[in-house]
Amino acid sequence: MPAPAPTPSKDRKVLGRLSLPERNFVAEALRTETVGGVLLLLAAIAALIWANSGLKESYESVRDxxxxxxxxxxxLSIGHWAADGLLAVFFFVAGIELKRELVAGDLKDPRAAVLPVVAALCGMAVPALVYTLVSSTGGGSLAGWAVPTATDIAFALAVLAVIGTSLPSALRAFLLTLAVVDDLFAILIIAVFFTDDLNFAALGGAVVSLAVFWLLLRKGIRGWYVYIPLALVIWGLMYNSGIHATIAGVAMGLMLRCTRREGEEHSPGERIEHLVRPLSAGLAVPLFALFSAGVAVSGNAIGEVFTRPETLGVVLGLVVGKAVGIFGGTWLTARFTRAELSEELAWPDVFAVSSLAGIGFTVSLLIGELAFEGDEVLTDEVKAAVLTGSLIAAVLAGTLLKIRNAKYRKLWEAEELDEDLDGIPDVYEQDNPEYHLRMADIYERKAAEHRRLAEVTAGASEENDGPA
Structure with a gap:
């Protein structure tokens, strides 16, 4: 996802105002992600109710x-199809987003990419370190070190939608870019650390099929009836190769062209992302949540989350590790690159957004299943820890953001103001001479209207004060 794209200079700003194209792109992405996040939240609640009601057996029978x-x-089981199949759609969109960032977004410029990349890396390393310290100190398993490293951007945006915080676009874009880089490293973690014994024949078939996919794209061949069957073949071969099947989605997403050619309004990557994102956010991820978040929750289970080293490590990794890691990475980047925080924001704002990134959920649940595969009890306990940690992070971030909500609303309203009604926010036209001429004309007409009203009011007052 796009993030603030400051122009490299001596007075480069951290989290400065986005360019107009990036702002529009972020706004469009946020609308879909926010709706998807609300659906994700509803699916998680439905799963918890279903799995903790008298219909628990029916939940397990459907899932299995x-x-x-x-x-x-x-x-495969329904739950397995959701984790390996539907999430491949989610990672396909993530692959397109990453490709766009690399060729047309923030990550294209190494200097502009430093901030989100370092912040995201610190935001993954510190939670992993927190988990390792807590779990090793308590004598627990280190297998779940990667569980608290992920950020669920859809869930985070759903929290923003629920609490009604009007974050300025720079902070929202920063969160989105963090999620893209986070997704990239989560993909690498899954591929490197959670790959079973390799089936080289299936892997070779997947590589050949990906090469065919790439050649068809390069030749400009169009038609869903070509690519969807081929994508299913690639996914099936990747699954049977022993590498997690979601990697197939990422690989195909990265192959799409995300730069516009002359005469194109949108690149192929942008068009396909626009079509597939609603499917990912509105169907694939909520269904995954429905069949992954259904864990038994009781007073004892919640208590055990804070007493067992593995689950406590997950909670502290999400709540403390994410916030400290992302905030620390951002501050260090600004400190050592001599960049200044945008004068419209304060460092507590960065910490609040960093806390919001502690909502792990989707990918954290997936990694939890992979890390403790074969231990059903610990898997469910880790899932409960992910839910608990994400909830605490959401409440903490929501509280911190609410404290500054009045300031955010003023910034957001300033970004949206369009007094000349030309469809472009006024803050993006301040250096345009034509804009100032239009505004002068608007102000003159308003002043004339005020004078006319004053004259009418004064005339009415004289008539009322006259003789009866």
């Missing part, structure tokens, strides 16, 4: 129901 062609190695 197997279907698919066994001859192709795809006789």
């Amino acid at each position: 129901f197997h279907l698919g062609p066994a001859s192709l190695g795809l006789d």
Whole structure:
């Protein structure tokens, strides 16, 4: 996702105002992600209610129901299809977002990319370190070190939508870019640390199929009836190779062209992302949440989250590690690159957004399943820890953001103000001479209207004061 794109200079600003194209792109992405985040939140609540009600057995039977062609190695449970199949759509969109960032967004400029990359890396390293310290000190398993490293941008934006905070676009874009870089490293973690024994024949078939996919794109071949069957073949081969199947989605997303050619209003990557993002945010991720978040929650279970070293490590990693890591990475980057924080914001604002990144959920749940595969009890406990940590992070961030909500609303209203009604916010036209001529004309007409009203009012007053 896009983030603030400051022009490299001696007085470069951290979290300064976005360029107009980036602002528009962020606004469009946020609308879909926010709606998807609300659906994700509802799906998680539905899963918890379903799994903790008298219908618990029906939840487990649906989640564990197997279907698919066994001859192709795809006789999977519904929960497995959601984690490996539907999340491939989510990671496909993440791959397109990453490709766009690399060729047309913030990550294209190394100097502008330093901030989100360093912040995201610190925001993954510190939670992993917190988990390792807590779990090793308590004699727990270190297998879950990667669980608290992920950020769920859809859930974070859903929290923003619920609490009604009008964050300025620079802070929202910073959060979105963090999530893109976070997704990239989460993908690498899954590929490197959670890959089973490799089936080289299936892996070779997946690589060849990806090469065909790339050649078709390069030749400009169009048609969903070509790419969807090919994508299913790539996914199936990747799954059978032993590498997590979501990697197939990322690989295909990265192959799409995200730069515009002459005469194009949108690049192929932008068009496909626009079509697939609603499917990802509105269907794939909520369904994954429905079949992954259904863990048994009781007073004892919540208490155990804070007493077992593995689960306590996850909670502290999300709540403390994420906030400290991202904030520290941002501050260090600004300190050593001699960049200044935008005068419209304060460092507590950065810490509040950093706390919001502690909402792990989707990818954290996925990594939790992979890390403790085979231990159903610990898997459920870690899921409960992810839910607990994400909830605490959401409440903490919401409280911190509410404290400054009046300031954010003023910044947001200033960004949206369009007095000349030309469809472009006035803050982006302040250096345009034509804008100042239009505004002068508007102010003159308003002044004339005020004078006319004053004259009418004065005339009415004289008539009322006259003889009866």
